[in-house]
Amino acid sequence: MRPRQSLLDLFSTFLQFESDSAKGWLVDARLRRHMQAHLDQAPMPEPSETFWALYWHKQWQTETATLATGHLAAYLQEVCYWSARKLALNLTTGQSLADFFQIAIAKLDRVLKGFNPQHSAGLRSYASLAFSNIIKDSLRLRQEVDICTDWALLHKLSHKRFVESLRTYGLNADTIAAYTAIWEAFKLLYAPTDGKIRKLSKPDAAAFAAIAQVYNRDRITTVGASATAATPALTEQWLTTCGKAARSFLYPLLVSADASASGQESGELLDDFEFTFQESSLGVVIAEEDAKQRDEQRSQLNAVLLRSLVKLDVQSQRLLQLYYGQGLTQQDIAKQLETKQYTVSRRLTSLRQGLLDGLGDWSQTTLHNPLDSNVLNAMSAILEDWLKVHYSHPDLPSSAEASL
Structure with a gap:
């Protein structure tokens, strides 16, 4: 599109x-x-x-x-x-x-x-x-x-989700209290005998009568004296409604995505278009777009670091070549350059920090990433890997050639 x-x-x-x-x-x-x-x-x-x-x-x-x-x-x-x-x-x-x-x-x-x-x-x-x-x-x-029956859903729902499903169904607080009490009696008295909860069938008349009896016994303390007493038929009706509410809550009907919201201002079409892509290749297209974006960012990062390296003097570039390209230790480099090991260490740290600062500026300007300790640590690791790859490239001059 x-x-x-x-x-x-x-x-x-x-x-x-x-x-x-x-x-x-x-x-x-x-x-x-x-x-x-x-x-x-x-x-x-x-x-x-x-x-x-x-x-x-x-x-x-x-x-x-x-x-x-x-x-x-x-x-x-x-x-x-x-x-x-x-x-x-x-x-x-x-x-x-x-x-x-x-x-x-x-x-x-x-x-x-x-x-x-x-x-x-x-x-x-x-x-x-x-x-x-x-x-x-x-x-x-x-x-x-889809797999569960309504009666199985009532068994599987937590108390929180059961109450939420009744609220979503549009029931008032008193009705929710009564239905919750009858539901708790249902869970207490009615369960599958074979352990297959998903295919739990509808209770029979005797089960509804037993559930109603437990509800009526406890309704004064759980719901209130003014609450309606349950009969087997009323118990079946209430629990059926609870099952519908649970299924509706877990499996809501979907409304058209372009339906106008209440109070929304009228709009206008900016663009009409047709979908002409090959659907079988959609996954490939998406993957190619993601890969292209990553490649562009890698190219930008590479260009930023190369520009920073070009600005370094010959001695600094030679030092990086010895350390990252030839893999010499700081002590070996100090001997070869006839200097102290701590001088090499300080110089390497200063060079890395300068390159890291340039990388940070690019990240803030181009990617708008705020610089904190986590981001800087990640950039530092990226910089180390990049320098190792860059200076180990066979097309780069050796330390002897760089000193010419």
Whole structure:
């Protein structure tokens, strides 16, 4: 699909689905105005999308307003789409691409909470994996729900999730209290005899009568004297409702992803497009795009370090060649250069620190990574590996040639 190009579109537009296909981009007018105001105040040259993603994520962590969340939700639309698309193509579940997209984007808050800029390549890369895992987790849960009967679900639910399912179902506090008491009696008295909980069948009349008896015995202390006494028929009705609520909670019906939210401002289509890619090669395309991004970053890092090395004097380059290229110890280098070992040590430390400072400047400017101890340690390790590879290259001059 044709991706969004401008920063304004990236942080203020949303995919519009129609018949399980993404048909275009829908503008959120409020987010667009808000993003435009920030772009107008931004310094020149214009910061990158990575900068704005990190900026809005930082705002999301500190503010109570929903605008930062809205900008991040808009930014991750394509990432969420491709994660959903990949699974929709490879899995046969009876659910659509739009279903998968909605399952994933509904858990945006979980994705944002899990993202740590210091330990991740970027929000896009992290969200791609996170959205995929969210969809897979949902499918595993739904498979469990499909296998279990309603009566088995009532046995498997924790107290917290049972009460939450009743609240989600729209029941009031008094009804929830009564249903919880009847559910606890059900779990106490009715269990599978063969140990196969998933296929637990409906209780018979005698079981419903026993459950009602226990409920009525304890209802004054657990629910209140004014609570309705249970009969076997009423017990069956209540527990049936509880089973429906549990299944609805664990396996909710999905609403169209492009349904208008209440109070949302009207939007406009930025772009209409058709999907013409070969679906069988989607995974290859995604992998190629990720590899291309990594290659670009490696090329940039290589260029930064090479520019730093060019600025060094001949003696400094010779010292690095002896240490990293020939693998000599500091003592051996000191003998060869007719100097003290501590002089070699101090000089190597100074050279490494200078290269590391240049690498840090590049990271802050290009990747917008804040420099803390963890990031610096990681960069230091990268620098050491790079120097070993660079100076062990056969095309580089030897120490004797470098001294000419």
